Amino acid sequence: MLVVVSVVLALSAPSLRGFFASRQTDDAARTMLALIQWGQSQAAAQGRPCRLNVDPANGTYWLTVQRGGAYVDVESEMGRRFQLPEGATVTVRSDSVGDDAHPCVQFYPNRRSDVAVIEITGRQGEVFQVACPSATEPFRVIAPSEAL
Secondary structure, eight states: OHHHHHHHHHHHHHHHHHHHHHHHHHHHHHHHHHHHHHHHHHHHHHTSOEEEEEETTTTEEEEEEEETTEEEEOSSGGGSOEEOOTTOEEEEEOSOBOTTSOBEEEEOTTSOBOOEEEEEEOTTSOEEEEEESSTTSOOEEEOGGGOO
């Protein structure tokens, strides 16, 4: 009986590895969405624009808020730099560019935001999008099964 269980586990290990890698990419997309939603609410509550900044080369993303004409790091746990899972990459399609030439997405006090599509590609090739199709619509995660 132990031999049968061992064989089944050995055969299923590669697919389980792919499943867990896909879950990490999905989790990263949902973490980014939560950070975006927090940034949008802070922009409205503080009456100041916020930005989601993305550094594709390092696979990091973080929030900044406008103070005195410059964008500064958010002073809370939500202001830390978030890291994509190992082997994941990110691309941003947005019209905004941050102060340090990294792509960014801006959130405004009137609850509008930049139109943007952020693609997170996992190490297994799965692509999750965090997308906002218009300035007045909310961001949402589009899973590979939902993509057109």
